[in-house]
Amino acid sequence: MLARFFLQAYACVIRCKHGVQMTEKDESKVVGGLARAESLTPKRRSEIARQAAASRWSADLPQATHVGKIKVGDAEISCAVLEDGRRVLTQSDMMRALGRARQAKGRAYYSGDVNLPAFLTANNLKPFVPKELEVTSSQIEFKLASGQKAYGYQAELLPEVCEVYIKARKAGELAANQEHVADQCEILIRGLAKLGIVGLVDEATGYQYVRDKEALQKILDAYLRHELAAWAKRFPDEFYRQIFRLRGWEWKGMRVNRPQVVAHYTKDLVYERLAPNILKELESRVPRDDDGRKKGKLHQLFTDDVGHPALAQHLHAVTVLMKGAQSWADFTRMINIALPKRGANLELDLRSKT
16 A cells, blocks of 8 residues: 555656646556556566667667578578668678687687677788778678667678688688688688679578669660650661561662561560660650650660660671571571570570581
């Protein structure tokens, strides 16, 4: 009863101090909350306080948008891609992959003023640590989707750390208790030589699909403008003359209307082979009238610095292949090998070599 009296008195103090009009229901909530706090053990109250502080501090941490695990040699390492595009490996798994304890021991053998992770601060390793490593080796704090704080290092740091240990071993500078780390580094570096570390992280986390989409959009934006430019002649007469020759048609010059199928050939031979998805992007960007007819030519959407030079180079290559072909079938086989459609399967030549 006495405890309840003091809790009620405390609620009244809060009400008077802050000038808050509190109902009996409000007062009962305050009293209930205080009573709950009183019932908690000191350890539990401390734990709740730590969780609240961690939540406040983690509000500004970068978020992991994609997470996964990569396997390099015998090591399995948790990884993530952060919202700013950085690829990170978790600290604990990276330490284990290197054959190191999570915390360094024997600080008398280490240089405490070096801005490097513990696994690079041994005095005998310092001559083999490049200066630029101090930038990429900083520990990164981030938060997972659950809100939990995590620690890691940039993924690119792993192969660089391996190089440090391998160089130190070749120079005969490793201590006996560092040899097992160098052994593990040899295994890791062989695994990483086959697959890039960034690619491994992207594949493990699923970020590769976002990356590929963004990379493709950058390519298309470099090639194409969003509005039609003034018309200019871009397709040389020779390109069409060679099509007529290979199809066995009579060439009467550019002033005579070409068969409708030639427009299909142009899309097939040029736009579908120039860059990934570029024909689809062109079709979506070109303005149309009320009847759905294009208001201009597709090539009027190409940029001057990237699109038109690439188009000119491609047209030259296609024309050279046509000049060297004896028939349309011969040319089709040649262009499918030399300049395949983006995303298409390569056509194999199954003719006998004997």
